[in-house]
Amino acid sequence: MNETTRNARKYTEEFKNEAVQLALKSENVNQAENALGVPIGAMYVWVEKAKASGITTVADSNGTINNVNVKNLIDGNRELKKRLSRLEEEKAILKKAATHEAQELK
Numbered sequence: 358m359n360e361t362t363r364n365a366r367k368y369t370e371e372f373k374n375e376a377v378q379l380a381l382k383s384e385n386v387n388q389a390e391n392a393l394g395v396p397i398g399a400m401y402v403w404v405e406k407a408k409a410s411g412i413t414t415v416a417d418s419n420g421t422i423n424n425v426n427v428k429n430l431i432d433g434n435r436e437l438k439k440r441l442s443r444l445e446e447e448k449a450i451l452k453k454a455a456t457h458e459a460q461e462l463k
Contacts, residue, residue, distance in 0.1 A: 373403045377400075381431065381434065
């Protein structure tokens with residue numbers, strides 16, 4: 358038996374589902390892996406399996422158990438990040454325009 362096999366940890370399905378939810382809420386999967394002390398790459402496997410199945414069980418802040426479509430969450434998250442990026446760019450442009458107008462008024 359090699360060292361990797363000997364040191365491999367078994368994680369419950371509940372732990373994996375909660376880890377996937379943390380990964381989906383985090384900026385990136387590495388951040389969630391580090392926070393939970395999960396071996397590098399394991400979280401990616403869990404997230405990919407969750408994406409493939411499409412549905413995972415999660416508990417909300419009230420403890421209510423819900424079934425969530427992971428693909429929809431990921432797609433929605435991606436769209437929100439795009440929108441945030443566009444709005445930040447618009448804000449920067451407007452800020453520059455306001456600065457330019459203020460300088461012209463002096």
